[in-house]
Amino acid sequence: METRSFKKGLPKLFMHLRSQPIEFVLFLCASFSVVILLLMLLFVVMEGSLAFTRLGTQLILGQMWKTNSDLYGGFPLIYGSLMVVSGALLISIPLGICTSIFIAEILPFQLRDPIKSVIELLASIPSVIYGFIGVTFLAPLIASIFGLQSGATAFTASLILAIMVLPTIVGVSGETISAVPIEYKEAALALGASKWQTIRNVILPLSKSGMLASVMLGFGRAIGETVAVLMVAGNVAMVPTPPWNYLAPVYPVTAVIAMQMGEAAVGSLEYSALFGLGLILFIITFAVNTIADVIVRRRPVGRSVQL
């Protein structure tokens, strides 16, 4: 379906561009971001190609990341990234979705906007500030609560990330909740359903896909976060023992790239391996964002609802 609309749309576009010079200027502006995206992808693939040809699957599955001995096994790093992000989502999904339901359905109308903007404000705090608070406040706190030597652990990073992705999750799932047609709610209430029954049986099923999308967007935001994670994750390139031990330090991919890129000799295997890791990260976020996009597009409003 997409390709057909492309076939129809493109000739239309070129007709416009020929007849209207100003629209051509607008076209150039609009294509800028697309071109940049393609160029960046090309650049990352080119720089990372050496690592993929020399290391192959070792870059993804290898257990040892040792620059000194030219060993670039990315598994502990990718594992660290996924561990931190899933921890963050485990915390922020219930928190975010409950918040958005509360804001959209329970909070009095007059208070909605102020509370919403307070949560959005969280997104405007620079990530280095989160990292700073994590290092100076959260890490010592976690160390003393759990009796650890150091509070720089996967759990600390997850906690910081959870707060950072909260605005994304609250914002997007809030949108989908308010997109539920008012008639559905009114119908449910008129049938004698309580507020909670309405939320559970009408609003939640209808906004399920939007909430899933918000989680995916949050995932994309979390896995790309660098500075805050670098400051609190502890940075040990090993899969924790046991693998689900959240109180152990991890070394997420973004932290490794930020840490080593400045020092890597251009064109070396190390340099290329870092780009390779970047490409893997890129593919992961791209896949997740695409899935989110597809889900958002088929929003099932208009389907019958069972009370």
Next chain:
Amino acid sequence: MNRERSHGSIQTSRAIIVMTLLFIVGFASGYYTDTLFSSQTVVWKEDVAWRTESISISGSTTVLPIANACAIAFMNKYPGTSITVTGGGSGRGYSEVIDGVVDIGMASRPPKQKEINDAKEKGVALWLYPIALDAVCVVVHPSVNKTLKLTLQEVGKIFAGIYTRWSDVDPSLPDEPIYVVVREPGSGTRGTFEEYVMEPYGYDVTDAAHVRPSNPAVRTTIETTPYSIGYVGLGFVTSKMVVVALAEEEGEPYIYPSIENIASFKYPISRYLYLVTSTRPESGSLADRFIDFILSPEGQEIVEEQGFLKLPRYPAGV
């Protein structure tokens, strides 16, 4: 419907054309005044061209505080000059000097063979200017011991993960796991440390080491983590950590990184800090004057203020 749209687009297109024109006029006038002013200064007097020059410096985070303080002092002394200093590590210092991205690089180690080859390929010669003396200090959290003495090999075994508990090193030390803190690969401090402590014994840093991106980050980690050990440049030692006395080998004297011991190279991990340029800077240029400034008594004073050691007036040992 079409007519309405085209009417709307004429209005928007007018607005856009006006805005574009404004931009063009703005840029053009900026460019014009810029050339006007700069040509004035050039005509004014040939000799003072450096007074309006700007240079950029990048590289080792160890050298960064020296370069930064000197740049500020220099710019205060000669208003109009502009010196930008950024970190990134010795590796970045060398690569950006070779690529011509910056005018001066900072390094806490001599260039590696790969960097020398790189420079040769690009047809530039690296010029190294020693500007200060530094020592890599092995530091531990006070919880380990208030006075710790180790041989280089013992330190190596700790960082290689052969000793994992402090009681493995010496039974009198606490029976607690060792928290090893290292710098990122490519760091000059790490390079120097490994050259003296790890490589002679064929050790490699343990997987369980905690990586930190800068001297201050290592400092914070050591200060706040019980039973931790790490290494920092001399200028980053604080009273909240214990400096370890080192001996080259068992039986040799244990030596603290004091000023005399570093200047005489008795302390095992002493090193020079460098500024690097890709060609010899033209005499009288800003880069040339800045390097001269750091080497002057005034600049060396700043080196000392930042916690490093002045260059000995004569080569050590003479």
